[in-house]
Amino acid sequence: MAKNDLILIDSIIEERVSENLPSNRKDEVFEFLSYEQVLKEYDLSADDIKSGSVDGRNDGGIDAIYILVNGHLISDVKNALLPKSNANLEVFFFTCKHRDVFKQDPVNSICTSLQELLDFSKENKNLDGQYNEDIFEKRNIFIATYKKIAIILERLSIKVIFASRGDVRHELGDNVEARAKQIETICKEYFSGCDAKFEFWGAEEILAAYRKKADYSLILNVKECLSHGKQMVVLASLSDYFKFITYEDKKMRKYLFDSNVRDFMGINAVNGDILDTLENRKNNEDFWWLNNGITILCSSAVAIGKSITIENVQIVNGLQTSECIYRYFVGDEHEQEDRVVLIKILPCDTIAIADDITRSTNNQTEVMSSSLRATDKIQEDIEDILKKEDMYYERRVNYYVNQGISTEKIYTPLYLARGYMAVVLKRPYNAVTLKQKFMRKQSSYEEIFSEDEDLRVWSIVAKIMRKTDDYMNLLRDDICGERFLRNVRYQVAFLTISRLFKTFTYSSNDIISFDIDRYTFDEVKKTWLDLQKVTNIDSRCATWRSKSVSLEITKSIADIEKIKNFVAIDTIQNKKKKGGKNGFTDEFLEEVKKNLPAQPWPKGVHLTVSRKMGISPQKATKAIGELMKRNIVKRQKNGQIIE
Incomplete structure (x- = not known):
C-alpha cells in the first residue's frame, strides 16, 4: 500500500463526517464507505446501503448483510420481482473495523456466526449465539429467497468482506488468512456448487474503487447512422455495443440503466429467444431484424465519422436485450461480431420529455406499477x-x-x-x-x-x-x-x-x-x-x-x-370504554367532530380528517358514520344533507 493511501482514505472519511454520511462518527462513516465501494457495481441507493446494516448489540461480528438476485437487492421476498429462470443469488457479509490493521478476532467472530446462520435446518430461536432482530430478518430473507428460486438457481455466490484501513498486500498474518480459508470451506459445505470467497479490503482497495466514477459521457462506434434534427437512429455492431455498456474489466455499467423501469427478468420466453438468436444464427439473419432495439436518452449526441459522443447517457428501454448481449459475450468470449443492434439516440431538453419517452417505451409489456x-x-x-x-x-x-x-x-x-x-x-x-x-x-x-x-x-x-x-x-x-x-x-x-x-x-x-x-x-x-x-x-x-x-x-x-x-392519536380504542359497537370513545368522536368542516362536507372529507388526526381513512369514515348515527352531526350523502 502506498504511504499516502491511508491519508487519502482518512480525508474522505473526514469530509463525510462533516456531511453526516451517514453520521458524524468515523467508524460508522467508514462502514458505509466500505459497503458503498464493495457494492459499487450494483449502483445501490443510499437507502439501500443503509438497509443492509445489522451493526449493534448481538450482531455476531457481522456489520451488514446484502442479498441480491441478478444484481438487484432483495429486501422483501414476497413482493420481489424475481426472475423466471437462470437466477444468480449473491450474498454479502461484512465486518468492518476503523483500524489500520487486520486482526484475527473479527474473523473468528464471523466464522462462529456463519457456522450457525448458514445452517438452514435450525430455526432462529434454536441458534446458540445471541443475535439481534436485524440479523434474523436478513437470515429469513436469505432462506426465503433461496427456497423460492432453488429450482431456477444458476449460481450461488457468498462473499465475506473484511474491511479496514490496513495493508492487504503486506500486513495479513498467516493465521488470519487461514481462518478466512476456513470460512470459505464452511460456506461450500452448506451449499454444493457455491462460489464462496473471503475478501480483504484495505485502504488501497477502497481508494481504487472510490476513484472508479460513473462515466455518463461515452463514445459509441456505429456502422450506420440516420439523423433527423438532433435525434439519431443507428446500427452498432454487437461487440461495439457490448464495449459501450461495460467497464474495461467487462463488468456491466449498471448505472446506465437507472431509468429503465424493469429489472432483468431472467431467461424467460422472450429473453430465451433473444439469446437463441444471438447464439444460433439462421439463414444469415441479422440480429436487428428480430429485435426491437435499444432507446438511449441523453443531453447531447455528436456524430464524428462513425463515432458518436453521447453526454449523460441513460438507457431507458432495452435492458433485457442489453443483459442478453452481455451474457452472450461474457459467457463464451465471442470474437468481433459483424451483426448489429438497432439503437435510438434521443437528446432531450427537459425532464418532462424524458419521462414521457420512458413511460411510453416501457408500456409494451407488463411492468409493476411501482x-x-x-x-x-x-x-x-x-x-x-x-x-x-x-x-x-x-x-x-x-x-x-x-x-x-x-x-x-x-x-x-x-x-x-x-x-x-x-x-x-x-x-x-x-x-x-x-x-x-x-x-x-x-x-x-x-x-x-x-x-x-x-x-x-x-x-x-x-x-x-x-x-x-x-x-x-x-x-x-x-x-x-x-x-x-x-x-x-x-x-x-x-x-x-x-x-x-x-x-x-x-x-x-x-x-x-x-x-x-x-x-x-x-x-x-x-x-x-x-x-x-x-x-x-x-x-x-x-x-x-x-x-x-x-x-x-x-x-x-x-x-x-x-x-x-x-x-x-390513540388509535387503539378500548371497547370496554363507553362507546358504540365500533369501540369509539366519546372523547375520540368529539375530536373527529372538531376536525370536520361545516356541513355540507366536500367529497373526500374523511381524507382530511385522516391526515389531521393521523388515523386511517377507513377509521375516519367509520367515525363520521358513527357521528351521523348518533345524530351528533347531520346525515349526509353525496355532498347533500339529508333532512
Whole structure:
C-alpha cells in the first residue's frame, strides 16, 4: 500500500463526517464507505446501503448483510420481482473495523456466526449465539429467497468482506488468512456448487474503487447512422455495443440503466429467444431484424465519422436485450461480431420529455406499477418544490448523487415518506418499518403521496427530519449506534413537533406555517431527555417498532409536557370504554367532530380528517358514520344533507 493511501482514505472519511454520511462518527462513516465501494457495481441507493446494516448489540461480528438476485437487492421476498429462470443469488457479509490493521478476532467472530446462520435446518430461536432482530430478518430473507428460486438457481455466490484501513498486500498474518480459508470451506459445505470467497479490503482497495466514477459521457462506434434534427437512429455492431455498456474489466455499467423501469427478468420466453438468436444464427439473419432495439436518452449526441459522443447517457428501454448481449459475450468470449443492434439516440431538453419517452417505451409489456412511480406527477412536483430551496429530491436512483450534488442536500422518496408518516400522519412506529414496497400498493402510496396534500409540507418535513438526524447524532451516546438512531428518530421528531405545537391535533397547514427556526438542538435535546425518563434507552431496536410501546411513550411524555389531545392519536380504542359497537370513545368522536368542516362536507372529507388526526381513512369514515348515527352531526350523502 502506498504511504499516502491511508491519508487519502482518512480525508474522505473526514469530509463525510462533516456531511453526516451517514453520521458524524468515523467508524460508522467508514462502514458505509466500505459497503458503498464493495457494492459499487450494483449502483445501490443510499437507502439501500443503509438497509443492509445489522451493526449493534448481538450482531455476531457481522456489520451488514446484502442479498441480491441478478444484481438487484432483495429486501422483501414476497413482493420481489424475481426472475423466471437462470437466477444468480449473491450474498454479502461484512465486518468492518476503523483500524489500520487486520486482526484475527473479527474473523473468528464471523466464522462462529456463519457456522450457525448458514445452517438452514435450525430455526432462529434454536441458534446458540445471541443475535439481534436485524440479523434474523436478513437470515429469513436469505432462506426465503433461496427456497423460492432453488429450482431456477444458476449460481450461488457468498462473499465475506473484511474491511479496514490496513495493508492487504503486506500486513495479513498467516493465521488470519487461514481462518478466512476456513470460512470459505464452511460456506461450500452448506451449499454444493457455491462460489464462496473471503475478501480483504484495505485502504488501497477502497481508494481504487472510490476513484472508479460513473462515466455518463461515452463514445459509441456505429456502422450506420440516420439523423433527423438532433435525434439519431443507428446500427452498432454487437461487440461495439457490448464495449459501450461495460467497464474495461467487462463488468456491466449498471448505472446506465437507472431509468429503465424493469429489472432483468431472467431467461424467460422472450429473453430465451433473444439469446437463441444471438447464439444460433439462421439463414444469415441479422440480429436487428428480430429485435426491437435499444432507446438511449441523453443531453447531447455528436456524430464524428462513425463515432458518436453521447453526454449523460441513460438507457431507458432495452435492458433485457442489453443483459442478453452481455451474457452472450461474457459467457463464451465471442470474437468481433459483424451483426448489429438497432439503437435510438434521443437528446432531450427537459425532464418532462424524458419521462414521457420512458413511460411510453416501457408500456409494451407488463411492468409493476411501482416501477413507474418516478414519473408520477406528484413525484415530479415534490422534486420541483424542493429544488426551489436548494434541496434535491432523488426520485430516480442516484440521479443527483452521480451529478456530484452534496449528500446533505439530497432526499430520497423513502426518507421523506417515513418523515411524512411520523410527523404528518403521526405514526412514528409505522415510519420505522416503512419499506419501498408501500409504493406498490395504490392505497398505501396515496395515503402518503396524495395529490390533495399541499406541496409546501414536503420541504418542512424534509427539514424537520434532517435536523432531527443532525441533532441526534450529537446527542446519542456510545450505546446508541446508527442502527438505533434509524429507529428512534421518528419518535423524537413527532414528539418534538407536538410539544412545540402544544397539541397532537396539529394539521398539515400548521406544519406548513411552522417556523423551522423554532426546531432547535435544545428542543430535540429536551425530547431526548424526556424519552430517557419514561423508557430504557439502549441499542435494542425492536421496541421502537412496536405500536403499543410508541403510544405508551407518547402518553407518558404528553403527561409530562402537558401536550393536549393525546386521544387524537390513540388509535387503539378500548371497547370496554363507553362507546358504540365500533369501540369509539366519546372523547375520540368529539375530536373527529372538531376536525370536520361545516356541513355540507366536500367529497373526500374523511381524507382530511385522516391526515389531521393521523388515523386511517377507513377509521375516519367509520367515525363520521358513527357521528351521523348518533345524530351528533347531520346525515349526509353525496355532498347533500339529508333532512
